[in-house]
Amino acid sequence: MALPRILHMITPLKHMSPFDVNMALDAGYDHAIPYTNVTIEDVYGLVQDAIFSRSPDGTKRTGMFIGGKRAIEALDMMDRARKAMVPPFEISVFADPAGSFTxxxxxxxxxxxxxxxxxxxxxxxxxxxxxxxxxxxxxxxxxxxxxxxxxxxxxxxxxxxxxxxxxxxxxxxxxxxxxxxxxxxxxxxxxxxxxxxxxxxxxxxxxxxxxxxxxxxxxxxxxxxxxxxxxxxxxxxxxxxxxxxxxxxxxxxxxxxxxxGNVKYKTETGLFRKMIEADKPVYLDFRDAYALAQKLAS
Incomplete structure (x- = not known):
């Protein structure tokens, strides 16, 4: 039996966006777990808890989403997450603070x-x-x-x-x-x-x-x-x-x-699916969102 697809969703804010939770589940994640009031210093430990609790094959079915309200802060959190990885224990990460990148x-x-x-x-x-x-x-x-x-x-x-x-x-x-x-x-x-x-x-x-x-x-x-x-x-x-x-x-x-919004919706869904389908971990930000959005808008 395949392990469930789990998305850990972190934000420095009081609440995780219900919009992003819905999008993640609709895109194919089985579970979306929110973590709120997260600081940059918290990210390292959260990532390592996520990667070491599953086998290398299990980490392929694990992802992390970074929300919030500030672009630079979200990208700093992504950098921190990347540094916490210990290959082959490594998960995909997608930053989209306030839906702004998509x-x-x-x-x-x-x-x-x-x-x-x-x-x-x-x-x-x-x-x-x-x-x-x-x-x-x-x-x-x-x-x-x-x-x-x-x-x-x-x-x-x-x-x-x-x-x-x-x-x-x-x-x-x-x-x-x-x-x-x-x-x-x-x-x-x-x-x-x-x-x-x-x-x-x-x-x-x-x-x-x-x-x-x-x-x-x-x-x-x-x-x-x-x-x-x-x-x-x-x-x-x-x-x-x-x-x-x-x-x-x-x-x-x-x-x-x-x-x-039609292109934004398809872009965010597409990036979640890219995480789900990836054989190797991916790190997705506004550059990946723009590459996909151009294809969807054409």
């Missing part, structure tokens, strides 16, 4: 497809303005877009200090060249939109970040993508189901939250 990967992949389909171009040298820039989805999408050749700008809403700090952290960690800007006022947001080839809106649910009037002067704008599914939309004129639909009053097309 959501960001889906948003960038959908935008890239729209660029190809509607404008016969790609991300190379495109100026990507990312609103909601201090959030984890915005952070991840800016890094992903930059790694694929774009020039991304993270836009904060509470002054330049916090978004500047996050930008410098991303540049140091991933060897990219993100820029940052303050979008605290409507005038600042309008000015940033005018510079954009692509806009990503990754702000809080139910918060309008950009109006159509702010988009209309953006003469170079090709794609505007919005991950907010709660009314009002993050970008006025972009509906939740839009997937390359022209935005009235502009030359751009819009991609809405449900179109992005």
């Amino acid at each position: 959501t960001a990967a889906a948003m960038v992949a959908c935008a890239k497809k729209a660029l190809h389909d509607k404008f016969k171009t790609d991300l190379k040298d495109k100026k990507v303005i990312v609103f909601g820039g201090t959030g984890v989805v915005a952070f991840a999408s800016a890094v992903i877009a930059t790694m694929d050749g774009a020039k991304a700008v993270l836009v904060g809403y509470d002054g330049p200090e916090r978004v500047h700090r996050l930008t410098m952290e991303a540049n140091a960690r991933f060897e990219v060249n993100l820029d940052f800007a303050d979008g605290s006022t409507e005038e600042q947001k309008a000015a940033l939109a005018r510079e954009a080839d692509i806009i990503f809106a990754a702000g809080p649910a139910g918060r309008r970040l950009l109006t159509r009037a702010q988009l209309e002067p953006a003469k170079h704008l090709e794609v505007a993508a919005d991950v907010n599914a709660v009314p009002p939309s993050g970008i006025e004129g972009v509906g939740v189901n839009d997937n390359g639909k022209p935005i009235e009053g502009t030359g751009a097309v819009g991609i809405g939250a449900l179109a992005i």
Whole structure:
């Protein structure tokens, strides 16, 4: 009789995301066990408890998921988990804090497809303005877009200090060249939109970040993508189901939250299944999410 597939799910937060628990079980895990309030220092011991309680064959049916709310923290936990492995006692690990890696990967992949389909171009040298820039989805999408050749700008809403700090952290960690800007006022947001080839809106649910009037002067704008599914939309004129639909009053097309969410859902499911089916341990982060999301969006 085959051993059950067990996923140990760790988070530094008070609760593990029910969304991720459901996704893991629906993808094929038999059991998903949450561990909350986990620190980076806790990860080493948790991993070794997981690997040494099963045979090397059993570890193939064991995995670890890393949640939370911060991209860098989740990646640090993944690094700590990797260092705890003692081959052949080794398990697969997947980091997706707040669903940000798979959501960001889906948003960038959908935008890239729209660029190809509607404008016969790609991300190379495109100026990507990312609103909601201090959030984890915005952070991840800016890094992903930059790694694929774009020039991304993270836009904060509470002054330049916090978004500047996050930008410098991303540049140091991933060897990219993100820029940052303050979008605290409507005038600042309008000015940033005018510079954009692509806009990503990754702000809080139910918060309008950009109006159509702010988009209309953006003469170079090709794609505007919005991950907010709660009314009002993050970008006025972009509906939740839009997937390359022209935005009235502009030359751009819009991609809405449900179109992005469809690719995100398939990406997260696909990465869980990749863990389940792997003969050798895999370590999955936003780079793996983007590679899969591009295939799913095409």
